[in-house]
Amino acid sequence: MAYTQVLSTSCMFYKEDRVPMTSDNSKMKPPHVLTVAGSDSGAGAGIQADLKTCAARGVYCSTVITAVTAQNTVGVQGVNIVPEDFVVEQLKSVLSDMQVDVVKTGMLPSVGIVSVLSQSLHEFPVRALVVDPVMVSTSGDVLAGPSILAEFREELLPMADIITPNLKEASALLGCQQLKTVSDMRSAAKLLHEMGPRYVIVKGGDLPDSLDAVDVFFDGQDFYELRSSRIKTRNTHGTGCSLASCIAAELAKGSSMLPAVKVAKRYVETALDYSKDIAIGNGTQGPFDHIFRLKSNGQKSHRQVGFNPSDLFLYAVTDSGMNEKWGRSITDAVKAAIEGGATIVQLREKDAETHKFLEAAKACCEICHSHGIPLLINDRIDIALACDADGVHVGQSDMPASVARTLLGPEKIIGVSCKTIEQAHQAWIDGADYIGCGGVYPTNTKANNLTVGLEGLKTVCKASKLPVVAIGGINASNAGSVMETAVQNLKGVAVVSALFDRECILTETRKLHAVLKTAASMTLQRTH
Ligand SMILES: Cc1ncc(COP(=O)(O)OP(=O)(O)O)c(N)n1
Ligand SMILES: Cc1ncsc1CCOP(=O)(O)O
Ligand SMILES: [Mg+2]
Numbered sequence: 001m002a003y004t005q006v007l008s009t010s011c012m013f014y015k016e017d018r019v020p021m022t023s024d025n026s027k028m029k030p031p032h033v034l035t036v037a038g039s040d041s042g043a044g045a046g047i048q049a050d051l052k053t054c055a056a057r058g059v060y061c062s063t064v065i066t067a068v069t070a071q072n073t074v075g076v077q078g079v080n081i082v083p084e085d086f087v088v089e090q091l092k093s094v095l096s097d098m099q100v101d102v103v104k105t106g107m108l109p110s111v112g113i114v115s116v117l118s119q120s121l122h123e124f125p126v127r128a129l130v131v132d133p134v135m136v137s138t139s140g141d142v143l144a145g146p147s148i149l150a151e152f153r154e155e156l157l158p159m160a161d162i163i164t165p166n167l168k169e170a171s172a173l174l175g176c177q178q179l180k181t182v183s184d185m186r187s188a189a190k191l192l193h194e195m196g197p198r199y200v201i202v203k204g205g206d207l208p209d210s211l212d213a214v215d216v217f218f219d220g221q222d223f224y225e226l227r228s229s230r231i232k233t234r235n236t237h238g239t240g241c242s243l244a245s246c247i248a249a250e251l252a253k254g255s256s257m258l259p260a261v262k263v264a265k266r267y268v269e270t271a272l273d274y275s276k277d278i279a280i281g282n283g284t285q286g287p288f289d290h291i292f293r294l295k296s297n298g299q300k301s302h303r304q305v306g307f308n309p310s311d312l313f314l315y316a317v318t319d320s321g322m323n324e325k326w327g328r329s330i331t332d333a334v335k336a337a338i339e340g341g342a343t344i345v346q347l348r349e350k351d352a353e354t355h356k357f358l359e360a361a362k363a364c365c366e367i368c369h370s371h372g373i374p375l376l377i378n379d380r381i382d383i384a385l386a387c388d389a390d391g392v393h394v395g396q397s398d399m400p401a402s403v404a405r406t407l408l409g410p411e412k413i414i415g416v417s418c419k420t421i422e423q424a425h426q427a428w429i430d431g432a433d434y435i436g437c438g439g440v441y442p443t444n445t446k447a448n449n450l451t452v453g454l455e456g457l458k459t460v461c462k463a464s465k466l467p468v469v470a471i472g473g474i475n476a477s478n479a480g481s482v483m484e485t486a487v488q489n490l491k492g493v494a495v496v497s498a499l500f501d502r503e504c505i506l507t508e509t510r511k512l513h514a515v516l517k518t519a520a521s522m523t524l525q526r527t528h
Contacts, residue, residue, distance in 0.1 A: 439472020
């Protein structure tokens with residue numbers, strides 16, 4: 001049975017409905033989770049997992065540290081408990097000032113800490129409390145002893161909106177035998193609910209003989225079995241902390257409980273799947289990647305990250321129509337251009353189907369990177385993201401460069417087509433790396449394209465704060481004249497038909513490269 005009931009979406013667990021605004025109404029207050037937990041030096045679980053989860057889910061996260069653990073993928077080597085009065089001081093600092101929406105608790109290693117936490121929450125009420133009753137680490141090390149169970153039951157559980165025990169924690173809280181079946185989990189969820197929390201999720205990750213990861217959610221009336229596929233990986237350290245902090249993050253954004261739990265379960269499942277092949281540490285339980293970024297950053301690339309304006313020297317721009325006409329694949333065209341001396345490649349595949357384009361873009365990425373050549377994608381930010389290209393080129397009617405920058409992050413290369421000084425200025429403000437200026441000469445490759453001429457190119461180059469590549473109708477016969485203008489900021493030429501609408505791409509690229517080199521050395525002689 002999966003999701004047999006649907007809950008009302010009203011925020012009935014909120015202690016107070018608050019519009020997320022600061023005292024200055026023109027500024028938005030971001031959703032805010034405070035995590036009260038232990039530090040994990042290996043950063044797979046605890047405070048560090050909570051911070052990463054909230055960052056990944058777009059929620060601000062503040063922290064009250066209850067213990068500092070020395071921990072890695074092998075296990076827990078040491079625990080240093082933070083004195084109670086200093087836990088109180090941290091709680092007061094954050095809760096008295098920072099408009100916390102949701103508190104999420106993790107490792108609470110002493111009776112005193114549980115007690116001061118519940119007192120602080122009475123003094124500074126928040127909209128929701130998520131309690132992850134951490135007792136034993138995934139490596140089997142005890143993080144909170146049985147002495148705190150009574151305090152948990154009496155103080156914290158009645159205040160909680162949701163508790164998220166695993167099988168061991170559920171049986172410890174109930175003082176009962178090991179839970180072995182989904183039916184046991186249901187009974188446990190019901191008994192735990194009677195201790196006061198509004199919702200209970202009993203996590204069945206350790207359930208023996210189960211192909212799926214089954215969790216039982218209980219809202220006081222109905223049970224829901226939440227199932228996801230079990231991902232085969234050693235990198236499961238911190239899943240409990242991450243699930244609870246993701247629930248807290250979704251609640252802080254305004255979600256009601258069941259949708260928050262479903263999103264959290266899907267988030268953890270996706271992160272585990274993404275991270276199944278990453279290797280950190282030598283122990284049996286590795287951390288996973290909360291931000292979905294480690295794999296691409298770890299890929300071996302011969303290209304230095306970052307933009308080098310001299311890469312614009314011979315800028316080869318592909319064209320699907322031309323490749324089709326000459327019966328060649330994009331990859332063969334790109335290989336030939338690189339062999340001929342192209343210093344940067346742009347895939348400008350106006351008519352390609354997305355699926356095929358992505359496959360070709362991935363293959364071109366590998367080719368370019370094995371030669372240390374950057375690969376940019378024209379227009380399609382989605383394709384650039386999916387194949388982890390080095391960047392994009394956008395025009396005045398494409399995705400604005402400022403939005404592309406937000407989507408792609410600070411490192412990717414962004415080029416913008418500009419015909420005027422104003423457009424060049426805006427490209428700089430938007431965080432572009434270079435501009436493409438043209439058409440310098442008339443072209444058949446781009447319909448209805450205004451020709452700016454050499455004069456238009458010079459005007460834009462002189463005003464630009466960014467390096468410029470000239471484009472439009474450029475070939476081996478006129479590239480010399482373009483480069484010999486020696487106007488400031490002009491770094492090279494971008495060419496489509498003079499390379500790709502020719503019988504031999506290799507020959508034409510070599511020819512153009514030789515012309516550009518001659519022009520560059522003549523300019524150098526003239527200026528010295
Ligand atoms: C290097 C370079 N400069 C200009 C363009 C043109 O981009 P845009 O104006 O968006 O037109 P399309 O190429 O998308 O038709 C470019 N692609 N590359
Ligand atoms: C894409 C583009 N943007 C301005 S001109 C142009 C076409 C350049 O193609 P060609 O090099 O064949 O003239
Ligand atoms: Mg475009």
